[in-house]
Amino acid sequence: MAMEIRYSNVSADYQLGPIRTKNVLDDVNLFVKPSSFTAIVGQTGAGKSSLLKVMNGLIRPKQGEVKIGKYSVSSNNDPTSLKEVRKRIGMVFQFPESQLFAETVEKDICFGPLNFGVGLSEAKEMAKTAIYQVGLDASFLPKSPFSLSGGQKRRVAIAGILAMKPDILILDEPGAGLDPIGKQEILSLIASWNKNNKLTTMMVTHEMDDVAKFADDVIVMEKGKIVFHDDVRTFFADLNQIQSWNLDIPEARRFQLLIEEKTGVSLPKICLTVEELADCLIEVGLA
Known part of the structure; x- marks a missing residue:
């Protein structure tokens, strides 16, 4: 089911041990249309990744809330409610293959569904479906993920996300570190899932050619704030504004x-x- 996403006056800090960065998100208001493909761009440190992480509680809002369909993320979520949100959001981090850990591809893909209470036989069926969704086949399931190429590992890691059948897919630089052909294959697959399965999709990227080719809408972030949110052609029409944001075309x-x-x-x-x-x-x- 396609889900809308709505941020209402969301502010958030980021803390790692004693290090705290204030206002990585600063009074953000945002509505993301169901089934849309939205690219998030901006300079390093603008708050792009934080915008995604607050959706599933990896960063908690200190103010405001994020609504994902009928679910809400705010400062007072309990672990049970966050688990319900995370079932519906598939998040692909930069270099997701670094999170592979199991002895076989099948076990790695099954981990997410099993963690959310799916039975083993059903999880294995999910793994078979997901491996085909990322352009591989069932012959990869018994293999060690560490024997695969970089691009194949990336696909297996994404298959583990898709196996959980998310309603929303959020991705942080999904093409990072891949050769040009591998990157285009991954992004084309993501665009296909968006269109065929109506997966509301949000993607952080620095590559404007990828924005132009795949995105419906563009969000520009600066210093934790959203300074632009509109369709992709409107975004690329204003060259002076793009230059003021130090972005490319x-x-x-x-x-x-x-x-x-x-x-x-x-x-x-x-x-x-x-x-x-x-x-x-x-x-x-x-x-």
């Missing part, structure tokens, strides 16, 4: 601006992908 958009400057011809729309740029060049007779 997609390669296709960069080529479009160069072509328009050199030829004096304005293309009929903002081009976010190479395919869109090629179509527009044909339309105006420049290709």
Whole structure:
């Protein structure tokens, strides 16, 4: 079931031992549409990862609440209510393969469902389904996860999240550390799950080409605040604003601006992908 996400006046601090960072989130108000694919961008330390972690209580709000469907995360959640929230949110951290630990791929994927009370035989069926969802097959299930390539490990780690059948998928730089082909394969799979299963999806990324290719909407964060939230074309339309945030633009958009400057011809729309740029060049007779 597709779930909406709503932040209401959410502020949060981050504490690791004696080190405390105040206002990693600062009075955040946000509504994320059900089934949407939202990219979260901004400079390092802007609060992007914190925005995701507060959803399942990894960081507790000191003020306000996050509503996930009918569930709520606030400063006074008890462990039982947080467990209900976490059943519905699949969170993929940076380098999720570092969390692999079991002796077989099957056992690793089964861990999450078993932890939430699913029986062993059902968990194994979930593992079979999930391994195919990430583009692998059942022959991988008896293998040691540590014998796999980096890209395969990443897929197995994500399969462990998908096996829990989340309603919401949140990802922190899911393509980090992968070669370009492996990264595009992972992101294409994520986009496919979003569309085919109506999984509300939020993804932190620094790669503007990935934002342009996969996202419906964009959130820009600065100093714990949301300073922009709109659709992807509106985001890439305002170059001055993008520069003020010290963010980049997609390669296709960069080529479009160069072509328009050199030829004096304005293309009929903002081009976010190479395919869109090629179509527009044909339309105006420049290709």
